[in-house]
Amino acid sequence: xxxxxxxxxxxxxxxxxxxxxxxxxxxxxxxxxxxxxxxxxxxxxxxxxxxxxxxxxxxxxxxxxxxxxxxxxxxxxxxxxxxxxxxxxxxxxxxxxxxxxxxxxxxxxxxxxxxxxxxxxxxxxxxxxxxxxxxxxxxxxxxxxxxxxxxxxxxxxxxxxxxxxxxxxxxxxxxxxxxxxxxxxxxxxxxxxxxxxxxxxxxxxxxxxxxxxxxxxxxxxxxxxxxxxxxxxxxxxxxxxxxxxxxxxxxxxxxxxxxxxxxxxxxxxxxxxxxxxxxxxxxxxxxxxxxxxxxxxxxxxxxxxxxxxxxxxxxxxxxxxxxxxxxxxxxxxxxxxxxxxxxxxxxxxxxxxxxxxxxxxxxxxxxxxxxxxxxxxxxxxxxxxxx
Amino acid sequence: xxxxxxxxxxxxxxxxxxxxxxxxxxxxxxxxxxxxxxxxxxxxxxxxxxxxxxxxxxxxxxxxxxxxxxxxxxxxxxxxxxxxxxxxxxxxxxxxxxxxxxxxxxxxxxxxxxxxxxxxxxxxxxxxxxxxxxxxxxxxxxxxxxxxxxxxxxxxxxxxxxxxxxxxxxxxxxxxxxxxxxxxxxxxxxxxxxxxxxxxxxxxxxxxxxxxxxxxxxxxxxxxxxxxxxxxxxxxxxxxxxxxxxxxxxxxxxxxxxxxxxxxxxxxxxxxxxxxxxxxxxxxxxxxxxxxxxxxxxxxxxxxxxxxxxxxxxxxxxxxxxxxxxxxxxxxxxxxxxxxxxxxxxxxxxxxxxxxxxxxxxxxxxxxxxxxxxxxxxxxxxxxxxxxxxx
Numbered sequence: 094x095x096x097x098x099x100x101x102x103x104x105x106x107x108x109x110x111x112x113x114x115x116x117x118x119x120x121x122x123x124x125x126x127x128x129x130x131x132x133x134x135x136x137x138x139x140x141x142x143x144x145x146x147x148x149x150x151x152x153x154x155x156x157x158x159x160x161x162x163x164x165x166x167x168x169x170x171x172x173x174x175x176x177x178x179x180x181x182x183x184x185x186x187x188x189x190x191x192x193x194x195x196x197x198x199x200x201x202x203x204x205x206x207x208x209x210x211x212x213x214x215x216x217x218x219x220x221x222x223x224x225x226x227x228x229x230x231x232x233x234x235x236x237x238x239x240x241x242x243x244x245x246x247x248x249x250x251x252x253x254x255x256x257x258x259x260x261x262x263x264x265x266x267x268x269x270x271x272x273x274x275x276x277x278x279x280x281x282x283x284x285x286x287x288x289x290x291x292x293x294x295x296x297x298x299x300x301x302x303x304x305x306x307x308x309x310x311x312x313x314x315x316x317x318x319x320x321x322x323x324x325x326x327x328x329x330x331x332x333x334x335x336x337x338x339x340x341x342x343x344x345x346x347x348x349x350x351x352x353x354x355x356x357x358x359x360x361x362x363x364x365x366x367x368x369x370x371x372x373x374x375x376x377x378x379x380x381x382x383x384x385x386x387x388x389x390x391x392x393x394x395x396x397x398x399x400x401x402x403x404x405x406x407x408x409x410x411x412x413x414x415x416x417x418x419x420x421x422x423x424x425x426x427x428x429x430x431x432x433x434x435x436x437x438x439x440x441x442x443x444x445x446x447x448x449x450x451x452x453x454x455x456x457x458x459x460x461x462x463x464x465x466x467x468x469x470x471x472x473x474x475x476x477x478x479x480x
Numbered sequence: 481x482x483x484x485x486x487x488x489x490x491x492x493x494x495x496x497x498x499x500x501x502x503x504x505x506x507x508x509x510x511x512x513x514x515x516x517x518x519x520x521x522x523x524x525x526x527x528x529x530x531x532x533x534x535x536x537x538x539x540x541x542x543x544x545x546x547x548x549x550x551x552x553x554x555x556x557x558x559x560x561x562x563x564x565x566x567x568x569x570x571x572x573x574x575x576x577x578x579x580x581x582x583x584x585x586x587x588x589x590x591x592x593x594x595x596x597x598x599x600x601x602x603x604x605x606x607x608x609x610x611x612x613x614x615x616x617x618x619x620x621x622x623x624x625x626x627x628x629x630x631x632x633x634x635x636x637x638x639x640x641x642x643x644x645x646x647x648x649x650x651x652x653x654x655x656x657x658x659x660x661x662x663x664x665x666x667x668x669x670x671x672x673x674x675x676x677x678x679x680x681x682x683x684x685x686x687x688x689x690x691x692x693x694x695x696x697x698x699x700x701x702x703x704x705x706x707x708x709x710x711x712x713x714x715x716x717x718x719x720x721x722x723x724x725x726x727x728x729x730x731x732x733x734x735x736x737x738x739x740x741x742x743x744x745x746x747x748x749x750x751x752x753x754x755x756x757x758x759x760x761x762x763x764x765x766x767x768x769x770x771x772x773x774x775x776x777x778x779x780x781x782x783x784x785x786x787x788x789x790x791x792x793x794x795x796x797x798x799x800x801x802x803x804x805x806x807x808x809x810x811x812x813x814x815x816x817x818x819x820x821x822x823x824x825x826x827x828x829x830x831x832x833x834x835x836x837x838x839x840x841x842x843x844x845x846x847x848x849x850x851x852x853x854x855x856x857x858x859x860x861x862x863x864x865x866x867x868x869x870x871x
Contacts, residue, residue, distance in 0.1 A: 428588025
């Protein structure tokens with residue numbers, strides 16, 4: 094008996110190891126393809142586009158962490174995305190050909206660098222600021238909201254309002270950050286290279302792939318252990334978590350901040366690969382679109398988030414290149430269909446298809462409560478009822 | 481004294497547009513826990529209905545064209561209410577208990593409506609009607625012909641096939657019509673540019689008070705808001721449907737047990753809320769030109785009214801709308817900065833308020849104030865009383 098238990102335990106361990114190494118193998122293969130094959134085979138323009146999509150996939154991973162696992166639907170991730178982007182763009186402006194005072198300041202008669210631009214002269218500070226400033230903003234906003242047990246739809250519309258507020262602020266402050274025109278990074282220098290040059294863009298692409306992997310692994314690690322179980326518990330029944338003796342506020346603030354930091358990094362990568370950052374990145378529509386990428390791929394599966402971001406953005410480029418009018422109709426339908434028909438996204442649908450196929454073509458062996466079926470007393474009672 | 485009065489009047493008139501819009505949203509939110517992101521687009525539809533009615537009455541000639549606004553009100557109400565009803569029956573009722581998904585679904589509808597207004601023309605309308613007739617017709621026929629078990633087991637496949645076939649047919653028809661019809665029929669009705677609604681002559685101008693005028697259009701909007709409020713109050717508190725709505729808002733399961741058809745209550749309330757959005761659309765058409773994105777300018781403020789006002793209480797909504805409206809106007813117009821500099825307040829304080837003295841920057845400050853307010857009143861001005869652990 095005991096040896097059987099031990100061997101089953103070993104079997105499980107072996108299974109887990111096998112599955113883990115299989116997953117690792119797949120990830121390594123995909124990363125290698127992205128890092129080595131894509132740059133060699135795609136033209137520069139397409140590579141840049143792919144790099145942009147991959148940086149959007151990074152945001153999607155962060156959104157999946159808070160929405161798919163923790164049940165917080167943020168409609169304001171554009172804030173964090175833009176903050177990261179602006180931080181990087183400010184560094185580039187201060188170290189490019191326009192240094193020490195970026196040109197647009199003279200247009201508005203500003204002859205001294207505003208105080209909050211000063212620290213962005215340093216590379217180290219900027220690299221820290223890209224994740225940390227969004228994380229700070231997210232944790233302040235999150236703390237003020239979650240502390241009062243404001244949740245669900247309330248939280249969503251408050252994040253949306255915050256987004257509009259940030260949009261207005263960046264749009265209106267011409268003499269601080271160039272308002273509507275945004276910051277152009279194409280002609281700036283990074284480590285002596287022009288940002289839009291092919292070598293720099295290749296480096297950005299490789300960094301994007303590496304950071305996407307890092308974001309994936311971080312979220313994977315966060316969601317797999319006890320912490321992840323707690324997040325899912327908060328999503329499914331926050332009151333019960335509270336009654337069990339946990340205080341969900343800290344956990345929610347923490348994941349919201351992590352998600353904000355990830356969005357900030359993505360924003361920085363997106364900015365240098367599209368050559369400009371403007372406040373329009375904080376439009377309401379764009380932030381809601383980020384959510385739909387996750388929904389299309391499959392909530393609560395990190396791979397799904399990445400897949401969804403790539404799929405929807407690819408569809409967007411293809412459709413809006415040919416019929417710009419249809420894109421909005423298509424997007425609207427996508428929202429409706431994903432929510433009503435495919436709530437678990439493409440991955441969930443695929444999984445359902447697989448289990449359906451199995452139940453069709455293999456022996457139906459799934460019994461949920463075997464003990465109930467085997468219990469003679471219950472069988473006896475059933476027979477009595479049926480008589 | 482006079483500037484203060486002027487500020488108050490403007491604030492109240494901005495707040496009253498917010499109020500009509502938020503009224504519908506708040507009732508629906510209280511009843512179903514659903515925030516309708518397409519609410520702004522329903523307002524936009526109301527505004528466009530006003531435009532259409534105005535042009536129709538212009539053809540009729542003089543005595544009619546000055547009273548078109550009274551016809552526009554019911555038309556806008558009905559158009560928006562019908563669209564809202566379709567939205568509730570077609571999507572939202574399947575998402576009951578999943579408010580976050582409802583948020584996304586209604587956003588999808590809002591995108592479709594915005595693009596629809598931009599490119600609406602006869603072929604598109606024909607294709608759309610064909611799609612609706614085919615899809616829902618086939619749905620009804622299928623549920624009649626098949627036995628309930630057959631229907632349940634194959635619902636997804638059948639519905640998707642149905643949608644595919646109907647979409648295909650509708651798109652082909654629309655495309656064929658697009659190519660064969662003469663240009664006059666294919667031209668978009670409104671196009672992507674803004675359209676202008678001109679207020680009838682008797683609504684232009686205003687009552688002069690000293691150096692400043694109370695515009696008639698704004699007075700009209702305030703009167704309209706008061707009428708809507710009174711109507712809503714009467715409907716909720718004196719009619720039998722109002723009683724049912726209040727019952728379901730308080731306790732859905734209990735009401736269902738007592739024989740109230742909650743599905744019908746949901747549909748009716750949603751239609752009513754959408755209709756109010758349509759009336760709000762008439763009001764914003766009087767204030768300026770309307771475009772496909774008009775609704776977007778109002779929704780976030782409207783949501784904030786619902787958040788601050790609390791659920792299921794008309795008074796909370798009224799106070800929140802008026803306070804947010806006046807607050808935005810008073811800060812945005814720089815009245816506080818002016819007042820402070822007259823009172824010889826410290827320069828830093830004046831500078832601070834001057835920084836926020838534009839419409840968009842005023843929103844920044846109002847948002848900060850709302851977040852601060854929620855710190856000690858997280859469920860709004862009048863939180864619902866009860867013993868539930870949920871908000």
